[in-house]
Amino acid sequence: MAKEPKPQEIISQINYKPPQKAWMDIPVEIKEGMFCYGAKEKSLQTLDFPNARAWSVLDEDWKLPEKWDKIVLEGMAERLKKYRSFKIFMDICVRCGACADKCHFFLGSGDPKNMPVLRAELLRSIYRKNFTAAGKILGKLGGGRKLTIDVLKEWWYYFYQCSECRRCSVFCPYGIDTAEITMIARELLNLLGLNIEWIAGPAANCYMKGNHLGLEPHTIKNSIDFLVDEIEEKTGVRVSPTFNRKGAEILFVTPSGDLFADPGTYTCMGYLMLFHELGLDYTWSTYASEGGNFGFFTSMELAKRLNTKLYSEAKRLGVKWILGGECGHMWRVINQYMDTFNGPADFLEVPTSPITGTEFTNAKSTKMTHISEFTADLIKHKKLNLDPKRNDHLKVTFHDSCNVARGMGMFEEPRYVIKSVCNNFYEMPENTIREKTFCCGSGSGLNASENMELRLRGGLPRANAVKHVQEQYGVNMLACICAIDRAALPPLMNYWVPGVDVTGVTELVANALVMKGEKERTTNLRGEDLSWIEDEESKSTDETQIRV
Amino acid sequence: MMKILFPGLMVIILVGLVFMGVQEANLHLLFGITIPYVAISIFIIGVVTRVVKWSLSPVPFRIPTTCGQQKSLSWLKCDCLENPSTTAGVIGRMALEILTFRSLFRNTQTELKQGPYLVYQEEKLLWLAALAFHWSFLVVVIRHFRLFIEPIPGCLSLLCSLDGFMEIGSPVVFLSGVALLGAVSFLLLRRILSRKVYYISLPADYFPLFLIIGIAISGILMRYFTKVDVVNIKAYTLGLLSLQPVIPTDVSVIFYIHLFLVCVLLVYIPFSKLMHLGGIFLSPTRNMANNNRLKRHINPWNYPVKVHTYEEYEDEFREKMKKVGIPVEKG
Numbered sequence: 010m011a012k013e014p015k016p017q018e019i020i021s022q023i024n025y026k027p028p029q030k031a032w033m034d035i036p037v038e039i040k041e042g043m044f045c046y047g048a049k050e051k052s053l054q055t056l057d058f059p060n061a062r063a064w065s066v067l068d069e070d071w072k073l074p075e076k077w078d079k080i081v082l083e084g085m086a087e088r089l090k091k092y093r094s095f096k097i098f099m100d101i102c103v104r105c106g107a108c109a110d111k112c113h114f115f116l117g118s119g120d121p122k123n124m125p126v127l128r129a130e131l132l133r134s135i136y137r138k139n140f141t142a143a144g145k146i147l148g149k150l151g152g153g154r155k156l157t158i159d160v161l162k163e164w165w166y167y168f169y170q171c172s173e174c175r176r177c178s179v180f181c182p183y184g185i186d187t188a189e190i191t192m193i194a195r196e197l198l199n200l201l202g203l204n205i206e207w208i209a210g211p212a213a214n215c216y217m218k219g220n221h222l223g224l225e226p227h228t229i230k231n232s233i234d235f236l237v238d239e240i241e242e243k244t245g246v247r248v249s250p251t252f253n254r255k256g257a258e259i260l261f262v263t264p265s266g267d268l269f270a271d272p273g274t275y276t277c278m279g280y281l282m283l284f285h286e287l288g289l290d291y292t293w294s295t296y297a298s299e300g301g302n303f304g305f306f307t308s309m310e311l312a313k314r315l316n317t318k319l320y321s322e323a324k325r326l327g328v329k330w331i332l333g334g335e336c337g338h339m340w341r342v343i344n345q346y347m348d349t350f351n352g353p354a355d356f357l358e359v360p361t362s363p364i365t366g367t368e369f370t371n372a373k374s375t376k377m378t379h380i381s382e383f384t385a386d387l388i389k390h391k392k393l394n395l396d397p398k399r400n401d402h403l404k405v406t407f408h409d410s411c412n413v414a415r416g417m418g419m420f421e422e423p424r425y426v427i428k429s430v431c432n433n434f435y436e437m438p439e440n441t442i443r444e445k446t447f448c449c450g451s452g453s454g455l456n457a458s459e460n461m462e463l464r465l466r467g468g469l470p471r472a473n474a475v476k477h478v479q480e481q482y483g484v485n486m487l488a489c490i491c492a493i494d495r496a497a498l499p500p501l502m503n504y505w506v507p508g509v510d511v512t513g514v515t516e517l518v519a520n521a522l523v524m525k526g527e528k529e530r531t532t533n534l535r536g537e538d539l540s541w542i543e544d545e546e547s548k549s550t551d552e553t554q555i556r557v
Numbered sequence: 558m559m560k561i562l563f564p565g566l567m568v569i570i571l572v573g574l575v576f577m578g579v580q581e582a583n584l585h586l587l588f589g590i591t592i593p594y595v596a597i598s599i600f601i602i603g604v605v606t607r608v609v610k611w612s613l614s615p616v617p618f619r620i621p622t623t624c625g626q627q628k629s630l631s632w633l634k635c636d637c638l639e640n641p642s643t644t645a646g647v648i649g650r651m652a653l654e655i656l657t658f659r660s661l662f663r664n665t666q667t668e669l670k671q672g673p674y675l676v677y678q679e680e681k682l683l684w685l686a687a688l689a690f691h692w693s694f695l696v697v698v699i700r701h702f703r704l705f706i707e708p709i710p711g712c713l714s715l716l717c718s719l720d721g722f723m724e725i726g727s728p729v730v731f732l733s734g735v736a737l738l739g740a741v742s743f744l745l746l747r748r749i750l751s752r753k754v755y756y757i758s759l760p761a762d763y764f765p766l767f768l769i770i771g772i773a774i775s776g777i778l779m780r781y782f783t784k785v786d787v788v789n790i791k792a793y794t795l796g797l798l799s800l801q802p803v804i805p806t807d808v809s810v811i812f813y814i815h816l817f818l819v820c821v822l823l824v825y826i827p828f829s830k831l832m833h834l835g836g837i838f839l840s841p842t843r844n845m846a847n848n849n850r851l852k853r854h855i856n857p858w859n860y861p862v863k864v865h866t867y868e869e870y871e872d873e874f875r876e877k878m879k880k881v882g883i884p885v886e887k888g
Contacts, residue, residue, distance in 0.1 A: 101837070103833055107660075109753055152761055182660050226874050230881045254884065345849050353853055371629045418635075444622075
């Protein structure tokens with residue numbers, strides 16, 4: 010594994026001025042720390058993907074099928090017929106440059122091929138050469154170039170340096186969406202077996218075992234049982250979740266990462282506590298045990314193949330509707346793709362909160378509601394007994410996850426929830442939140458460890474905005490509603506902004522939640538001491554007495 | 558450098574071509590009648606073909622880029638323009654995008670300062686220049702309709718008098734022409750002098766700028782300096798329109814240069830990035846409502862895929878499931 014550079018080294022290397030040499034004349038250099046390992050033979054075989062073989066990115070020979078260029082060009086032709094977005098985004102870019110410095114990978118690396126416009130030009134140049142008159146006749150003068158093995162390697166390197174966050178598409182005057190271009194480029198690469206293992210492995214796991222981590226049913230139960238014990242220890246309340254239970258009202262689906270590693274596990278404990286407190290008639294599923302969808306980072310077909318489990322399991326169990334946990338790209342898939350992929354979900358009912366009676370009419374067709382929508386509604390109707398004081402040691406800021414922000418537009422629900430359970434909330438600068446939010450640097454399946462330098466560079470804009478509120482307001486907690494964020498942000502904060510922790514929003518809720526029959530909480534879910542609350546309470550009583 | 562010189566040279570050659578053709582070879586018929594007809598035909602057929610080709614590819618998924626609060630809970634205010642959930646909202650969003658370049662208005666410039674601090678500064682110059690360029694271009698084009706319509710409708714006369722409201726010079730200076738030349742020159746200079754924009758530019762980005770500068774300069778020369786005879790021109794344009802073309806008499810070669818460059822632009826549009834004028838209307842990240850969970854979107858090429866069924870899953874894990882008390886379908 011590559012040596013991790015020091016923050017100062019990274020900063021001193023960043024230069025936004027492009028080089029003298031034209032980009033087409035600079036061959037790709039595959040740098041250690043900036044790429045993920047290639048997909049393994051076994052993962053591709055499990056998924057029935059072509060050209061499954063043992064290969065290494067750093068080898069000269071990528072063991073491509075014969076006539077690989079023909080496969081790519083035919084794949085492009087097919088996708089030009091299938092996606093209007095692809096055709097239009099290939100044709101109408103005027104290279105105005107508005108997107109150039111909007112990409113977190115460009116801001117963290119200064120590599121011009123990380124400018125969204127050039128990332129797209131990597132593909133567009135081949136499109137022009139093979140599919141347009143100007144490119145065919147004028148060649149390089151017409152902006153075209155030949156598809157060579159070097160171009161293919163360049164595609165691989167840079168389309169796995171895009172996290173499909175869509176920030177550039179907010180600024181593009183034509184709405185050209187690099188995520189869409191990257192998704193199609195990755196589909197083309199997958200025709201040749203050129204995935205990365207960090208995506209192919211979890212996708213294969215998810216296909217066979219129901220979740221990215223490859224947790225088998227008994228392990229899922231054991232993991233959750235462990236969290237149940239933890240909850241009892243902290244709160245004195247024994248929650249009793251059920252699995253694969255037929256006839257439950259609600260199926261709950263969340264990313265499997267939350268069952269496995271801190272701080273996601275605390276968010277998961279939050280779900281368990283919240284649902285118990287509400288007396289919600291819900292069930293977990295071990296078969297549909299993944300909200301996330303690494304297929305979405307591979308091809309539309311694989312995304313659909315993985316996503317299909319949500320509806321089929323809901324149907325088998327006979328639930329009324331589906332509730333989804335905190336996750337980023339999971340929600341882009343649910344909000345913009347699921348119903349189209351695998352609907353109509355006419356065997357389900359319009360999601361209705363059994364506690365408040367609120368009908369979530371915005372999910373009338375898809376029949377799936379987000380935990381933040383669900384919780385915000387509960388709080389609005391005063392159905393939760395909350396003690397935000399318990400979060401008083403935290404100064405919280407909120408990181409909008411790319412997909413939830415730009416593929417859904419859910420900005421207010423999580424903020425409303427956070428502000429209801431925390432007394433100290435501070436926004437990061439305007440250019441770094443909401444629709445302009447910056448990626449954690451590890452989205453779209455890039456949260457491996459061998460590409461840590463890429464992740465730290467890509468996460469720089471986000472971390473830098475956190476640093477701003479840390480210095481300004483003493484912020485010490487970064488809240489998010491995404492499992493990849495919960496995995497990716499802690500090392501990022503540690504590196505750029507030491508002293509800032511990462512939490513899911515539901516963890517904050519659970520810490521503030523006063524449960525029926527709970528014992529006095531001496532620690533929060535992380536086991537951190539809460540005795541300062543008493544001190545402060547007695548202090549404020551003293552103050553009151555003095556005032557009296 | 559080649560990427561600037563080549564298209565620049567192309568435009569000079571084009572100008573030279575018409576100069577030689579009209580002045581030396583007397584090809585008035587070719588440049589005055591044949592080429593305009595061919596150009597306008599290619600333009601219309603080309604643009605229609607391109608748009609039809611685009612629309613033949615379906616939009617399999619509803620993928621708006623959401624730039625504001627979604628419509629969800631009744632008590633949360635949603636942003637019906639930046640994140641529309643209705644057709645009316647989409648029309649509003651598109652109108653803002655097309656008429657005011659909403660997205661470009663967001664533009665910022667990022668700098669990495671000592672600290673390190675990433676600083677995002679507002680950068681409205683590109684937006685301003687783009688707006689000035691496109692609107693003045695539109696006014697100039699509409700203004701030219703007075704050469705094609707007889708009698709000139711009141712609204713067109715009004716536009717012309719508004720455009721010349723400063724009442725400087727004789728003939729009166731049209732502001733739109735000045736704005737157009739100024740904006741297009743700015744856009745060209747930006748493409749040459751800004752290292753970032755220069756780096757990403759292709760010859761195809763410089764060519765239309767040179768062409769439009771050529772058109773603007775020849776137009777201005779004709780109106781204010783060589784003072785072309787508008788009555789003659791109008792007789793010519795009306796002739797073209799009524800399909801009874803006559804070669805204009807007594808017009809200078811500048812007129813032919815102007816006309817020819819316009820013809821080149823018309824021919825160039827369907828084959829180039831200038832099609833963005835049509836493409837923006839069809840851009841799926843902007844022209845769709847974010848009501849994905851409310852209304853089902855159909856993918857016309859949706860097909861059944863291979864899945865790993867629950868039955869297969871249970872077959873593999875049945876014993877393990879039973880052991881920890883997870884219910885199974887088959888005892």
